[in-house]
Amino acid sequence: MIEVDRLSKRFDGVTAVAELSFSVAAGEVFGLLGPNGAGKTTTLRILSTLLRADSGRASVAGHDVSTQGEAVRRSIGVVNGGMGLYDRLTGREILHYFGRIYDLPKPHIERRIGELDALLGLGDALSKRAGTFSTGMKQKVVIARAVLHDPPVIFFDEVTSGLDVMARRAVLDVVRAYPSEARAVVYSTHVMSEVEELCDRAAVLYRGRLVAEGSIAALIEQGGESNLERSFFRLVERSGLDPKEGPAVRA
Secondary structure, three states: OEEEEEEEEEEOOEEEEEEEEEEEOOOOEEEEEOOOOOOHHHHHHHHOOOOOOOEEEEEEOOEEOOOOHHHHHHOEEEEEOOOOOOOOOEHHHHHHHHHHHOOOOHHHHHHHHHHHHHHHOOHHHHOOEHHHOOHHHHHHHHHHHHHOOOOOEEEEEOOOOOOOHHHHHHHHHHHHHOOEOOEEEEEEEOOHHHHHHHOOEEEEEEOOEEEEEEEHHHHHHHHOOOOHHHHHHHHHHHHOOOOOOOOOOOO
């Protein structure tokens, strides 16, 4: 579903992503794990065609991110912690608006809204204006909007920041349920426990570089520690990148 080959990006002479390579198969939740500034968001922006890489190649759902941008954008959904909604529209109106952008017929949009209501528990968010939503309600509608057109690839970027325990659980349940034989998820976070719970495999990123990649059990074993957090620091130390230093660039 995703192929990344030696991807690099620099900002003002500072490397944000350096020679990054990984792949994601259908049916997987693939984690991008690292602190702020590790290069996670920069990588997702390149994959979603918001940024152009300086070098390297990447494809999403069989489409080249450099030359087939429109096809890539129709094949993805993107969710992050800072996405806004139109305050004067109800949740249902927002979903209908974006459904029309994707050329979905009205009966199809209504059917998808019903499915997503059952999955996410949208409830009152469908009839209330977005300006009245709680943080959790906003995030649920943002997720519904991202998956309305049933894209084969979803990018989740630091999606649980600021959510209460109920909203966080609803988000994590969607992430875990979404992959299938024709769909995959990339889940970017610095929260180790979420990676351990959700991800089939993960790439450990630090200061723009790939430190390690593999199943969660394999990463813990490679680090030689009892859990992923301790193994993360051990893997970074072995890479020669000082975990006490700050990021190369906020990304």
